[in-house]
Amino acid sequence: MNDIYKNGVVILDFGSQYTQLIARRVRENNVFSEILSPNAKLKEIEERQPAAIILSGGPSSVYEENAPDFDHEILNSDLPILGICYGLHILAQHGGGHVVSDGKGEYGFADIDIQIDTGIFSAVSSSSVWMSHGDLVEKIPDGWHVLAYSSNGVIAAMANEDQTRVATQFHPEVHHTKEGQKILSNFLFNIAKCSKNWTPGNFIQEQIEEIQRIAGQGNVLIGVSGGVDSTVVAALVHKAIGNRCNAVIIDHGLMRKNEVRECLEALRNGLGVNIYSYDESKVFLSKLKGISDPEEKRKIIGNQFIYSFERIASEIGKMDYLAQGTLYPDVIESGISKGKSAHVIKSHHNVGGLPDDMALQLIEPLRDLFKDEVRKVGKELGLPDLLIDRHPFPGPGLGVRIIGEVTIEKIKILQEADKIYIDILHEDGLYNEIWQAFSVLIPVKTVGVMGDQRTYENLLGIRAVTSTDGMTADWFRMPKETLSKISNRIVNSVRGINRVVYDITSKPPGTIEWE
Numbered sequence: 001m002n003d004i005y006k007n008g009v010v011i012l013d014f015g016s017q018y019t020q021l022i023a024r025r026v027r028e029n030n031v032f033s034e035i036l037s038p039n040a041k042l043k044e045i046e047e048r049q050p051a052a053i054i055l056s057g058g059p060s061s062v063y064e065e066n067a068p069d070f071d072h073e074i075l076n077s078d079l080p081i082l083g084i085c086y087g088l089h090i091l092a093q094h095g096g097g098h099v100v101s102d103g104k105g106e107y108g109f110a111d112i113d114i115q116i117d118t119g120i121f122s123a124v125s126s127s128s129v130w131m132s133h134g135d136l137v138e139k140i141p142d143g144w145h146v147l148a149y150s151s152n153g154v155i156a157a158m159a160n161e162d163q164t165r166v167a168t169q170f171h172p173e174v175h176h177t178k179e180g181q182k183i184l185s186n187f188l189f190n191i192a193k194c195s196k197n198w199t200p201g202n203f204i205q206e207q208i209e210e211i212q213r214i215a216g217q218g219n220v221l222i223g224v225s226g227g228v229d230s231t232v233v234a235a236l237v238h239k240a241i242g243n244r245c246n247a248v249i250i251d252h253g254l255m256r257k258n259e260v261r262e263c264l265e266a267l268r269n270g271l272g273v274n275i276y277s278y279d280e281s282k283v284f285l286s287k288l289k290g291i292s293d294p295e296e297k298r299k300i301i302g303n304q305f306i307y308s309f310e311r312i313a314s315e316i317g318k319m320d321y322l323a324q325g326t327l328y329p330d331v332i333e334s335g336i337s338k339g340k341s342a343h344v345i346k347s348h349h350n351v352g353g354l355p356d357d358m359a360l361q362l363i364e365p366l367r368d369l370f371k372d373e374v375r376k377v378g379k380e381l382g383l384p385d386l387l388i389d390r391h392p393f394p395g396p397g398l399g400v401r402i403i404g405e406v407t408i409e410k411i412k413i414l415q416e417a418d419k420i421y422i423d424i425l426h427e428d429g430l431y432n433e434i435w436q437a438f439s440v441l442i443p444v445k446t447v448g449v450m451g452d453q454r455t456y457e458n459l460l461g462i463r464a465v466t467s468t469d470g471m472t473a474d475w476f477r478m479p480k481e482t483l484s485k486i487s488n489r490i491v492n493s494v495r496g497i498n499r500v501v502y503d504i505t506s507k508p509p510g511t512i513e514w515e
């Protein structure tokens, strides 16, 4: 394993909703972190050569039957350990302390009174922290001391004599804990002596060597969608193996206005990537003719994507590998921990799928990264902000943003309107505050008046949401001046739309997309 993965942190996940956040916060300190199951054996942990272990929080109580536990050998190792919430309870219990439920718990902001301001509390002045617990430590293990109490008298932090085992009842990873990042970095650097090797530059260097090692003299195929992940993969693979990297954009005709052109410009003209676009829009549109059911449209687009990709791949010549932009959250979700970066594709996968008999090996250079890290790597590779900061875009594209049947006329109307909407979000400095913004063409006609003319045209829905992962979302509180500008400019310049409505539905109960 390369140095960038050494001297980092292994996080044992006891099921906290914040576990991925802990991993990201650690990485923000340029320290590698990896999430493992709580069942991971000490040997498996030590193979990774970490400098420390973090025990996450979790929904269980340590005194419950079948409460999640870890390999007790870990306690005999020299690795520094930070326990957070459930991690604190489990350390207390194993050390001979006592954990109880007082029936009240602490949820939300709390104030703590720091008793010992060394170790994790070194140079920490704020007492405002974020709590989320029902259980609490009633008695700490022998030889340990309390570092802080909450204003309710609850033990908020504790440590062993030399502070190599330290635990907090509160959540330093949550940004509501005012100096959480300082507390975490005190642990990482003052206590665990982690290395700051995890930087975009080091990652790129390491991946270039890894891609060269895996691909050898082989040819690599990449399906680029216009989104940040596949774009960064193309730039990275190109940097590693030059023209043996073959990137293709399948233009299904359902992309946003100028998207294909901008992607080609950035990759081909900007970075010299061997990339070509294939205009498959006619075949996609003909298959979508007369279809208005959302699921059917998705299926048609997905299947046609596979047919087109297969045909184009066979036209390009012999390919040995397929590179794709799988990210770390996908890896965590699938339960596969860090392993070899290449394995044989068995069935369909998330570029849209390949036929089973296409014996390509898979290269996934981003499988250790979170989305924000992909963006940093993309910037370091020289990709323009326009591409890097772009909001997520669904595979079926505008096909699921045109309600009902998709036609070329409707696509054009939606592309024009959406471009105006997104341009205004940039103009008003709002684009980066929003997780995803887009327009939806609703082919319902309403009456309007322009000049002395009566109009009878389509409705446009505009949506903007805040979110962290797309699983839940809230509607963005758009300033009314911006809403007014969007509506005026669209209705005045896009023929076919005479009314604009703003979607104020959160997820749940709504979904982000309309279809």
Ligand code: XMP
Pocket (backbone or CB within 6 Å): 298, 392, 393, 394, 395, 396, 436, 470, 471, 507, 510, 511, 512, 513, 514
């Ligand atoms: P929903 O509409 O399910 O969307 O709340 C959550 C996120 O997923 C995106 N999305 C898709 N992405 N293929 C994709 O690659 C799809 O078929 C697809 N459907 C929804 C959506 O844009 C949002 O970011």
